[in-house]
Amino acid sequence: MARKWIVAAGALGLLAVTGCGAADMTKQSSPYANVRGAKSVTLSVQSWVGARANAAVATYLLEHELGYRVDTVQVDEVPAWDALSQGRVDAILEDWGHQDQEKRYVEDKKTIAPGGELGVTGHIGWFVPKYFADAHPDVLDWRNLNKYASQLRTPESGGKGQLLDGSPSYVTNDKALVKNLGLDYQVVFAGSEAAQITQIKQFAKDRKPFLTYWYEPQWLFNEVPMVEVKLPEHTSACEEKGTADPSTVDCAYPTTSLKKYLNAEFTHKGGKAARFLADFNWTKRDQNEVAQLIAEDKLSADEAAKRWVKEHPDVWKRWIP
Amino acid sequence: MSITTTPADTAVSAPPAAPAGGDTAPVRQDERLRALTRNPAARKLLVLAVAAAVLVPVAAATWGSGSWPHALTVDLSGPLGRANDWIIDNRDSHWLFLYFFGYISGGIIAAVHAVYTVLLALGWAGVAAGATLLAWRVAGVRVAVTTLVSFAVCGLLGMWVPTMRTLALMVVAVAASVAVGALLGLAAGLSDRTFRALRPVLDTMQALPAFAYLMPVVLIFGIGVAPAVLATVVYAAPPMARLTALGLRSTDKGVLEAVESLGATGRQRLLTARLPLARRELLLGVNQTIMMALSMAVIASVIGADGLGDRVYQALSTVDVGSALAAGIPIVLLAVVMDRTTAAAGAAGDSGRRTGGRTAWLFVAGATAAVALAGRALSALDWPGGWNVAIAGPVNDAKDWMVDHLYSGLPGVGGTADWAAHYTGWVLDPLRDGLQALPWWGALLLVAALAWLIGTWRTALTAVLALAAIGVLGRWDTSLDTLSQVLAAVAVTLVLGFAIAVPAARSARAERLLRPVLDVCQTMPQFVYLIPVVALFGVGRAPAAAAAIVYALPAVVRITSQGLRQADPAALESARSLGATSGQQLRQVQFPLARPELLLAVNQAVVLVLSVVIIGxxxxxxxxxxxxxxxxxxxxxxxxxxxxxxxxxxxLMLDRVTQPTKGGARDGS
Amino acid sequence: MNGTDGAGAPGSPAEIVGDGPVRGAAPAADGSVPDGPPAVFSVRNLWKVFGPKAERVPGSSLADLTPEELRERANCTVAVRDVSFDVRQGEVFVVMGLSGSGKSTLVRCLTRLIEPTSGTIAIDGEDVCGMDSGALRDLRRHRAAMVFQHFGLLPHRTVLDNVAYGLEIQGVGRAERRAKAGEMVEKVGLAGLEGRRPTQLSGGQQQRVGLARALAADPEVLLFDEPFSALDPLIRRDMQEEVVRLHHDEGRTMVFITHDLSEALRVGDRIALMRGGRVVQCGTPEEIVGSPADDYVRDFVRDVPREQVLTVRRAMRAALPGEEDAGPALTPATTVADAIETVARTGSAARVVDDGRCLGIVDHRSLLGVVAGLDSDGKAAA
Known part of the structure; x- marks a missing residue:
């Protein structure tokens, strides 16, 4: 008896499923979007604070100037591309260059459209605190790093010097670099940017030396001044080699112009919001100002954006369609 | 390597030497052998030793004796990478996605959307009123007050919208988990064969860290709410299934016989007797499912579940402990409210108090609707922003103060930085190096011996196969690194846990004081305290261990103190009458009597510590x-x-190695 | 002293039941009920063996092994061993034995709550073992209801709903079944407690609920499985009287399982005494007490107050001339205890009179002989 019911229910369910045609999950947006009929935009926010500054200002302006409802979702970089292509987020405002993803989604599948430049240039490198560089100026050349390895030792680095790396989502060749440049260092992954920042600040408070993977623009420089260690110069030959086999990289990181990407459908149907996001463009100084308000002064994203918007109408007026 | 290999080598190879040396004194050797075979533990070890004596030289000669031999690994990254690419390329075209996964995903999104819409339509006043009235009907006035206060606090912290999103996700995830779990449990409860097949699977699923569930759903569904709900369902359904099956199977045989003697059909028996009689277990299952779903809903923010978890996760990225706490408190409150309500519903059935009454339910629904309409009429659906209380600032100041004073300042005992350095340098590193220096077959033998001594040959086999699978996957050294972190943290957890549990078991007052602290530690999302822990202990394995200890300690304390307190009063009394000191009572009566609970505490500590070490x-x-x-x-x-x-x-390996033979002992936790 | 009365006396149990020692189920062996009403349950050569491949045991050489040997050889346990008996309409048939004697298994076999291994069971001549599940359900719903030692009440239902449960299963409408259940609750003396839950009742009250639930279906036979064993002695006494009263009022056929001899003697019309799965003796209380079939039964009934069970039939001697008309008259069913009272009060011997015919005489001496246990056959006297 019971079995009959189960079979019947199963058949009905199957009918219901197949009878209604296909369900393309790449076209399913967030369940929280468009509730109560509001026009809504979903922005991807990466975990680092620069990206949050972009999103904060964009959110503020979309809500207060253009009347949208904005959702932000924190997703890591590569998954964010996937989410963007599926329309679960409408825009990524700061991308540090993902060639594979760009080829797959922008060129092949055409589900993502480029959204122009953010106006900020990004650079990755190795940094030491300024107080350490001042005391030992020669640490700024990678050839001298081994000399300081013993000073940069920590419990985690196991007898070698510690090179502090951050979130696994970041672009990094550090393990290859350490090996190929013959450095007596151990790459220690902090696992998240938050952990890395906390550790850097703790070092700075005790004025201990450290060597860390870091990037510009970043608000932390205002609080903990750091100086970049010069690595072998970045060349196109080195880049080609690195693209073919990442473990052979032996030169510095490139300087990247940060880009925005929009969901392809959103660029057509997104109306003013899409145009606004495409025109969104500001400088490193602007971004750092907001980022510091958020991360250091602990203002809410909304409050930080409000302050910046109030002081720089000349910048954002250009973006409003 | 050479230093640590030697003792391990001798430890493993000593037993096989015993029978070989027998010819010098055959008689005595024979007697000793017989004595050995009489002792079951020794017999098991002897069998293992013989097996080792035969297999190890072969294995060592073929593949060497160091780390897991490369010849025995399988590299899956190629096929998995291709599978991943194929899925992304075909996600919008292949029938499997269009007609199957697409519907699952779409159904989940539609359901969450519907619940969320209803919650928003009710407005904050409607939701708060509805939840409070519901709690009042089900669990009485006290829980109702708790509910009202909790929702008010969620609003005051400025977390109303994220709370509603988490609630919407939870409603759908819990409903699905309960449905799936109940169906599985029903099948296992009614059929012995299904039960036998399902039970080890469910037991194992409960021992796995939540993080491990994220990858497969992301592979198929990408990032978003749908995969988050699915991961939650996979994580939260097993306790429901287990408890449903147990409830159905433990129905009073006498009652069932009586029902059968009255001529009930199978369906009547199920609906009128077995299910109502299993009510307590069913509600306990719902309760556990809710708690697990809530903890998973937070972790799933890593794969795009919105809501409170996402707020915690975002606050984490700006090292903003205050904001993380502001989002973490509503999670704890939701957990407390749901826990108390479902627990009260479970207890109500026993005492015979009726929770229902159609008019009462109508009243609840009517009053909720009235409040919601009133809110709508006053156009006060959104939580008024002016009421918000900002706690982030003060909390961050407090955290900074604490870090400043604990980091290096403490005279005599050193600061947390020193502790972290010592823990890493003196405990973790030697342990890790020692484990990694073990020859691979030695590790397998060790695990086999441990698991067999505690459990059966089946558990030993499972444990060994699991460890071997790690080697085959090519994650031998990495896993041993994780294992060393788990072992060290478990040891600290147990020492601290027992030290806290003993006084807690003796004084009801200490226990009462401890309870809310334990509740909070257990339900507070680990993300919230990860960052202050980093500030205190620096980046590395030490903060992960600290977080793991915080997370696992409550369960250990609870189980241990319960076990100690349950010790037979008659046995204690007789010990006292013989003049035993309280230390003697503890050592000679309470600890031996609480042995099953202590073993359970170890098992739970291992499982919980592992889950946080992973998040570490x-x-x-x-x-x-x-x-x-x-x-x-x-x-x-x-x-x-x-x-x-x-x-x-x-x-799986850790669970089997620490699991006492009686699997049923873990039901209560 | 012992020669005059005893074995040869007319109307002795041996004569009623048949010749020789009253072993097993002698009256049932030929499948007939000698006199009286027809059989409701008729059980023949019933076996119940627990264990793997149980069906090979009955009738084979395995059956002759001791329980230990059988367990070792075939991993089987015999619970019911070649049992035959009839339960007559309107009687209270008691199955008595110590724990492990197979009596509870036996009663469960009657409605196939436990599937018998071999043998036949008939209810009103209809084969129970051959019934399909529908017919069997019908049997359990309407013809045989059971009362259990541990009550088997549903803790989540009220008293009234528990009593109505059997009717609910039969598909009786809500109003009708509640009315009927209310009636039953009143009948067992629980009026006013309809809204309580079983856990709020005492053990005796709970068993009354169990009884009411069984009665509600108005079954042909009531099966009691040690219904009062879990109760306090005083309450047990009450409940036994309740059963006797019910039987007296309604004349319903009952099968009653107990390990308590005094209970068996109090409620039973006939008693089957089981040991090791076998029926050792089957007969009226007077036969069991007065003429134990073997040493086991004798041992069992040793402490029974014989004067309460045995009747004057057993104590009387032939009337001497002149005695047939004098002295107080007693019916043959009068217990020895009552006869002693009469004789003591009048100071003279009493006549046993049936239908105006004097069957014999009881006097001080013959009555005392019964009390002292000197009445039965030579073995007992020796």
């Missing part, structure tokens, strides 16, 4: 946890999935 990948714990985080962050699912599989194997 976010704060520099490295090893398997880092690989999962890396896989998620880089979209490199091959790395993530293999690491996830290794975590599963490690969890």
């Amino acid at each position: 990948g976010l704060v520099g714990g490295g090893a398997l946890g880092y690989e999962v985080v890396f896989g998620l962050a880089q979209g490199d699912l091959a790395t993530g999935l293999v690491a996830g599989a290794a975590i599963v194997c490690l969890g």
